Ligand SMILES: Nc1ncnc2c1ncn2[C@@H]1O[C@H](COP(=O)(O)OP(=O)(O)OP(=O)(O)O)[C@@H](O)[C@H]1O
């Protein structure tokens with residue numbers, strides 16, 4: 460291990476860090492944010508349906524539909540991300556035109572994350588006191604109004620905490636997507652660390668990933684707290 | 694009788710085959726205040742929930758004016774707007790201010806002008822002595838204050854009937870009074886109300902008619918002084934007796 464920190468190695472690592480890291484960091488960041496955004500756009504309505512569409516929900520939906528939705532989510536959630544990435548190649552090619560590259564990696568990330576987001580949204584909405592939903596019903600509010608004006612606004616802090624969990628999970632997946640063509644910090648860690656034995660570069664990439672997780676988490680926690688009107692003091 | 698506002702005929706309500714209300718009949722005149730009393734589990738809350746269209750019923754009809762209240766119909770949201778309900782547990786929206794809680798349904802459901810709704814909300818809050826709380830969140834209020842806000846929230850919809858389900862049951866004794874006074878004032882103004890309560894003195898003072906419910910049936914009903922002073926049935930006598938204490942010294 461002596462030569463891990465030799466003058467030569469340090470110089471070379473420094474060059475890689477300066478030349479490749481900024482772009483990789485940016486790629487990881489935007490892929491994470493975009494993939495989570497799309498996952499929320501798909502997952503939020505599905506999570507809402509999971510709750511309101513139940514037999515005794517505010518908008519009961521046909522049983523076969525609810526069954527299909529549950530199975531779809533469970534199946535997608537149980538496929539390991541690496542395998543899912545390969546499975547969705549045709550879809551990725553259809554949407555992005557190619558299966559390699561940073562943008563292409565967004566497709567499998569969204570497919571992997573939206574079912575997860577749907578479950579998180581579901582659990583957030585289930586935390587709402589059912590009495591306040593009933594109060595809204597008793598005032599004559601329609602299911603749509605109850606969803607948009609009561610259920611979602613009342614669970615904002617919990618939704619933010621849960622989306623934060625989704626962001627950090629997606630971040631972990633982006634690192635994995637480096638193995639098959641995705642860009643970002645994961646690619647750097649694998650290319651230099653695994654294929655070319657430049658462990659120091661890999662270490663730095665990992666440290667930056669950890670810092671990113673910390674950043675997302677603390678921003679999320681702070682936002683969740685500041686939107687929670689039930690807490691005693693700010 | 695003239696001016697019947699709410700009419701319940703042959704109502705049967707059961708949960709999974711378990712009959713809670715049996716062939717229940719009741720007519721409520723406009724402006725009448727009815728107090729419903731009875732032992733725990735006799736079906737008081739269930740009755741109010743049926744009137745608000747929150748529960749599917751198995752048979753019978755509930756009519757407001759001439760419109761049928763059916764929890765499964767497409768027009769139920771319209772009818773619910775005409776029936777105000779206040780629950781034991783306040784059920785204010787925790788992430789909305791007092792004012793936002795009150796104007797939510799008037800502006801979104803009834804599509805009223807926001808300015809006008811705010812003006813009315815402020816006026817009603819003033820009447821119950823809470824004008825300085827309009828921008829507070831529910832957690833910043835005492836139980837009694839929350840319950841008065843819940844009453845204002847229901848009133849702001851201009852309901853034709855108000856349903857109160859044990860609205861003081863969760864309150865500390867010193868807060869019960871302020872909520873009951875609010876309801877007495879409503880009765881004085883001629884509101885039509887159905888009140889479920891365990892506050893017997895209040896029931897005597899506020900009601901035009903008392904209904905004693907046991908096992909989902911009306912066992913006895915009458916004017917408050919007759920009912921409380923000379924209950925006819927043994928079950929009512931026994932029930933009222935549970936609110937009395939013997940002198941032991
Ligand atoms: N959702 C439900 N599912 C099944 N049974 C129910 C349900 N709600 C109420 N019940 C039953 O119906 C009966 C009447 O309940 P209800 O809440 O109307 O009583 P209550 O007179 O309001 O009693 P309390 O004074 O304790 O509030 C009870 O036996 C209760 O167990």
Ligand SMILES: [Mg+2]
Pocket residue numbers: 737738739858859
């Ligand atoms: Mg009850």
